[in-house]
Amino acid sequence: MSLIVNGTSVAPPDDPRVSLLDHLREGLHLTGTKKGCNQGACGACTVLVDGERILSCLALAVQYDGRHITTVEGLAQDDALHPLQAAFIEHDGFQCGYCTPGQICSAIGMAAEVERGVPSHVTADLRADAALTREEIQERMSGNLCRCGAHNGIVAAIQATFVVEAQA
Amino acid sequence: MTPFTYSRAGETAEAVRMGGAAASAYLGGGTNLVDLMRETVARPERLVDVSGLSTSITDTDAGGLLIGAGVRNTTLAEHRAVRERFPLLSRAILAGASAQIRNMATVGGNLMQRTRCTYFYDADGSRCNKRVPGSGCDARDGFNRIHAVLGASDACVATHPSDMCVALAALDAVVHVEGSAGVRTLPLREFHRLPGDRPDVDTVLAPGDLIVAVEVPPLGFATNSTYRKVRDRASYAFALVSVAAALDMDGDRVRDVRIALGGVAHKPWRAARAEDALRGGPATEQAFRAAALMEFADAQPLRDNAFKPELATRTLVSVLGALAKGDAA
Ligand SMILES: Cc1cc2nc3c(=O)[nH]c(=O)nc-3n(C[C@H](O)[C@H](O)[C@H](O)COP(=O)(O)OP(=O)(O)OC[C@H]3O[C@@H](n4cnc5c(N)ncnc54)[C@H](O)[C@@H]3O)c2cc1C
Ligand code: SF4
Ligand code: FES
Ligand code: FES
Numbered sequence: 001m002s003l004i005v006n007g008t009s010v011a012p013p014d015d016p017r018v019s020l021l022d023h024l025r026e027g028l029h030l031t032g033t034k035k036g037c038n039q040g041a042c043g044a045c046t047v048l049v050d051g052e053r054i055l056s057c058l059a060l061a062v063q064y065d066g067r068h069i070t071t072v073e074g075l076a077q078d079d080a081l082h083p084l085q086a087a088f089i090e091h092d093g094f095q096c097g098y099c100t101p102g103q104i105c106s107a108i109g110m111a112a113e114v115e116r117g118v119p120s121h122v123t124a125d126l127r128a129d130a131a132l133t134r135e136e137i138q139e140r141m142s143g144n145l146c147r148c149g150a151h152n153g154i155v156a157a158i159q160a161t162f163v164v165e166a167q168a
Numbered sequence: 169m170t171p172f173t174y175s176r177a178g179e180t181a182e183a184v185r186m187g188g189a190a191a192s193a194y195l196g197g198g199t200n201l202v203d204l205m206r207e208t209v210a211r212p213e214r215l216v217d218v219s220g221l222s223t224s225i226t227d228t229d230a231g232g233l234l235i236g237a238g239v240r241n242t243t244l245a246e247h248r249a250v251r252e253r254f255p256l257l258s259r260a261i262l263a264g265a266s267a268q269i270r271n272m273a274t275v276g277g278n279l280m281q282r283t284r285c286t287y288f289y290d291a292d293g294s295r296c297n298k299r300v301p302g303s304g305c306d307a308r309d310g311f312n313r314i315h316a317v318l319g320a321s322d323a324c325v326a327t328h329p330s331d332m333c334v335a336l337a338a339l340d341a342v343v344h345v346e347g348s349a350g351v352r353t354l355p356l357r358e359f360h361r362l363p364g365d366r367p368d369v370d371t372v373l374a375p376g377d378l379i380v381a382v383e384v385p386p387l388g389f390a391t392n393s394t395y396r397k398v399r400d401r402a403s404y405a406f407a408l409v410s411v412a413a414a415l416d417m418d419g420d421r422v423r424d425v426r427i428a429l430g431g432v433a434h435k436p437w438r439a440a441r442a443e444d445a446l447r448g449g450p451a452t453e454q455a456f457r458a459a460a461l462m463e464f465a466d467a468q469p470l471r472d473n474a475f476k477p478e479l480a481t482r483t484l485v486s487v488l489g490a491l492a493k494g495d496a497a
Contacts, residue, residue, distance in 0.1 A: 015171075016172060016173065016174035016215070017169045017171065017172070017205075019202070038206070039203050039206070040199060040203060040269060043266065043268060046268055052271045053267060053268045053271060054268050054271050054272050055199070055268045055269060055272065058197075058198055058199045058202050058203060058269070058272065059198060059202070059272070060174065060195075060198060060202060060215075062174050063174075063195070063198060063217060063219070065176075106267075106268065109267070109268075109271075110267065113242070113267065116246070117246065118242060118245070118246040119245070119246065119251065119258065119262060120262055120267075121259075121262045121263050121403065123262075126251040126252075126255050126258055126259070127251060127252060138403075139402075139403055140267055142266060142402075142403035142404040143265075143266025143267055143268050143269065143404055144266075
């Protein structure tokens with residue numbers, strides 16, 4: 001059994017009670033992923049599994065045997081930040097930064113969902129593909145709370161990264 | 169969490185064999201069960217991961233859909249046939265939880281998720297007949313804003329929290345189950361129980377029963393359907409009340425209608441009385457309101473939730489009004 005975390009194969013925990021979040025933070029010392037509520041209510045622990053965003057606090061590490069897990073530590077290429085990371089700096093997408101790794105992983109997962117045509121609660125026409133409007137981004141990112149209220153910057157960073165990119 | 173073993177079932181028969189052992193529990197996405205285990209509300213000794221089984225959505229010969237129990241909530245909501253033929257089902261799922269949770273949650277787990285009554289989760293501090301039979305119910309005279317107004321009992325006033333199941337109740341879905349006694353089907357409307365004097369038992373499943381699929385029968389007029397959810401914030405919150413409805417118009421009259429309500433009872437509440445009252449009658453706001461009031465005639469509000477019958481009535485009137493005009497999103 002093994003998990004592939006940011007491209008590296010790692011052993012799962014011996015005890016199946018260990019959450020994916022605790023395994024990342026305490027087992028692998030990848031402390032970028034944050035623990036907010038530990039009960040699915042804040043999104044701080046969001047990571048990508050095979051490109052899909054999930055909550056690592058509600059996941060048992062053993063469930064993800066053989067899967068590719070990407071944390072915030074795995075986004076930059078050498079010294080080059082992921083474009084969304086750079087956009088968060090450019091647009092003041094954070095204050096304390098605690099929710100930021102979750103916000104960034106979540107937004108990358110969200111962009112892939114939109115690309116695939118997944119509708120949202122605010123998509124008016126279920127038959128059409130949704131555009132990444134401000135309202136769509138707000139709804140799709142509602143699983144990531146920000147206690148500092150940096151939402152305007154977060155939405156701006158997401159729009160700058162994915163909407164501009166899509167139009168280019 | 170109390171200790172447990174974990175195994176992944178490679179096929180259904182193996183899962184049922186493992187799930188039949190004492191103190192076993194099936195594991196879907198884990199979004200409810202892991203939380204309950206962490207709070208020691210659930211203390212299984214063996215977890216059987218069934219999330220990799222039955223993961224397809226197929227057309228049935230009858231013209232409906234057969235949805236595997238392992239299908240993720242997002243996968244079901246985004247499926248083309250669901251969006252086009254059963255929009256209320258897509259909308260119900262998309263109104264629930266967050267994208268991350270919908271990516272993890274399975275259809276089987278969604279059906280089996282437990283109430284969000286806070287006393288139920290508070291293993292150390294509260295009395296709860298659902299968690300510890302016979303211990304009492306701290307919600308009955310406590311904070312009960314999110315609790316039931318229909319079909320509750322002295323023992324328990326909890327609601328079923330699922331949005332998806334409300335749409336499935338309106339659609340007369342059928343649950344396919346495999347257990348030690350073989351394979352059987354159960355109508356979704358009879359799948360969840362009212363609490364009575366056994367609120368610890370949520371559904372009619374026997375221990376070890378595995379949900380393998382949910383079948384949605386064909387319903388032509390479900391193309392004119394929607395789901396509306398009213399909650400304390402615009403997103404990422406459980407329903408105070410919700411309405412799943414499909415409407416078939418005959419000129420300006422109601423030819424047929426399906427209505428189910430969420431947030432009002434221990435199970436997804438099919439509003440059969442309201443449907444009967446509406447069928448064949450005029451599609452007017454007055455008629456919609458009268459039908460809703462009929463559905464809530466026996467409502468028994470608690471200290472904090474007396475707003476629910478009126479809120480659900482207004483929501484239903486608004487949804488049916490939009491469906492009658494054919495412009496419900
Ligand atoms: C913060 C938060 C907000 C939420 N908001 C909403 C909301 O607004 N609306 C909503 O509807 N839901 C909401 N949910 C609940 C969510 O929808 C459920 O947790 C999810 O659907 C459960 O699916 P799962 O696969 O993760 O189940 P699990 O947690 O894996 O399992 C749940 C139960 O189902 C049993 N089970 C699983 N699969 C099977 C099977 N095939 N056969 C028999 N038994 C099985 C398990 O043994 C367990 O008892 C929310 C959850 C969280 C954490
Ligand atoms: S309403 Fe039901 S779940 Fe809530 S405390 Fe009472 S018995 Fe427990
Ligand atoms: S820590 Fe996982 S959602 Fe809050
Ligand atoms: S930046 Fe502080 S919680 Fe979001």
